[in-house]
Amino acid sequence: MAQRDRRLKPNILVTGTPGTGKTSTCSLLADATGLTHLNVGDLVKLKSLHDGWDDELECFILNEDLLIDEMEDMVKGGGTIVDYHSCDIFPERWFDAIVVLQTDNGVLYERLTNRGYTGAKLQNNMECEIFQVLLEEARESYPQELVRALPSNTIEDMSNNVEILSDWGYTLVVISNSIRNRFNLQYFWSLLRPA
Numbered sequence: 001m002a003q004r005d006r007r008l009k010p011n012i013l014v015t016g017t018p019g020t021g022k023t024s025t026c027s028l029l030a031d032a033t034g035l036t037h038l039n040v041g042d043l044v045k046l047k048s049l050h051d052g053w054d055d056e057l058e059c060f061i062l063n064e065d066l067l068i069d070e071m072e073d074m075v076k077g078g079g080t081i082v083d084y085h086s087c088d089i090f091p092e093r094w095f096d097a098i099v100v101l102q103t104d105n106g107v108l109y110e111r112l113t114n115r116g117y118t119g120a121k122l123q124n125n126m127e128c129e130i131f132q133v134l135l136e137e138a139r140e141s142y143p144q145e146l147v148r149a150l151p152s153n154t155i156e157d158m159s160n161n162v163e164i165l166s167d168w169g170y171t172l173v174v175i176s177n178s179i180r181n182r183f184n185l186q187y188f189w190s191l192l193r194p195a
């Protein structure tokens with residue numbers, strides 16, 4: 001297992017297919033917790049951390065090395081909510097919690113078409129959600145106990161998720177540090193679980 005950095009405030013990665021509600025959820029979570037919301041897509045555009053525009057996929061071609069270098073100092077002290085539609089590009093040690101937002105097909109289809117997505121872009125994103133690509137990616141890239149999938153269909157889901165994550169991130173920073181300190185993770189889970 002990769003060694004995570006020690007920090008007092010958690011870093012939370014919120015990921016999911018475009019349109020599942022990452023930015024809306026992160027913004028509310030930042031308001032609720034005082035953590036800093038980092039929208040990676042915006043950062044890539046602002047700092048030109050890309051190798052140009054992909055006409056076919058209609059998005060910037062991410063330069064991963066530039067992005068990781070740019071973000072390293074931002075996440076170092078903890079307290080950052082990272083919002084991005086991919087998760088396997090980041091170092092495992094950065095995060096205490098990885099959240100995958102999920103949306104039912106019909107709901108997501110409506111959100112994406114409302115945004116003007118059509119053709120290959122719409123189809124690729126719908127397939128990404130149907131095949132749970134982000135959840136697989138998260139489970140392959142981070143320890144299972146740090147990864148959690150949450151539904152994001154309704155406003156009620158969103159406020160539930162903000163409440164869950166406000167508590168969960170802080171709990172996990174304790175666990176994360178305890179892993180680093182070689183305490184017994186199972187012992188911590190047993191304390192957290194209701195009898």
Ligand SMILES: Nc1ncnc2c1ncn2[C@@H]1O[C@H](COP(=O)(O)OP(=O)(O)OP(=O)(O)O)[C@@H](O)[C@H]1O
Nearest residue numbers: 018019020021022023024085111152153154155158
């Ligand atoms: N749980 C939800 N309930 C109702 N509406 C939602 C929910 N989540 C997101 N939405 C709506 O769906 C649209 C897309 O949300 P948002 O921009 O937060 O998604 P995103 O995952 O950040 O997308 P992208 O990856 O493209 O930035 C917005 O209009 C938002 O208000």
